[in-house]
Amino acid sequence: MNLVSIRIITANIERLVNFYEQVTGIQAIRYTPDFAELKTTTATLAIGSTRTLQFFGGDLIAQPAENRSAIIEFLVDDVDQEFERLQHLLSSSIIQEPTMMPWGNKSLLFRDPDGNLVNFFTPMTIESAEKFLPHQE
Known part of the structure; x- marks a missing residue:
């Protein structure tokens, strides 16, 4: 088993993706307006908007900024x-x-x-x- 990614759920995906691009120097891959990934050689930091929670059962699954x-x-x-x-x-x-x-x-x-x-x-x-x-x- 390998840990391959950590996902952050956010209410402001552009702000958070831009921040991580700036601090890491890694260009995010933006798959949709609601989901992006910053890939390193060992793991991926995934960032999803709160709208992606619908795929997991609704808004109560995770709370952004908590x-x-x-x-x-x-x-x-x-x-x-x-x-x-x-x-x-x-x-x-x-x-x-x-x-x-x-x-x-x-x-x-x-x-x-x-x-x-x-x-x-x-x-x-x-x-x-x-x-x-x-x-x-």
């Missing part, structure tokens, strides 16, 4: 460089500037326009970096 438990995480080459690049865009939504975590990652934590937590991180120790090496079997 996440208080998940953090969307992106492995980046240099978290300090990303912070410098995005500081103007993120100035009002930064939760934590680049900070060394006890598990060996340097982490930048901010909120997207819907309030979801986003973590850009860079492994700073050998042990933390080894988790992201291809597995040898």
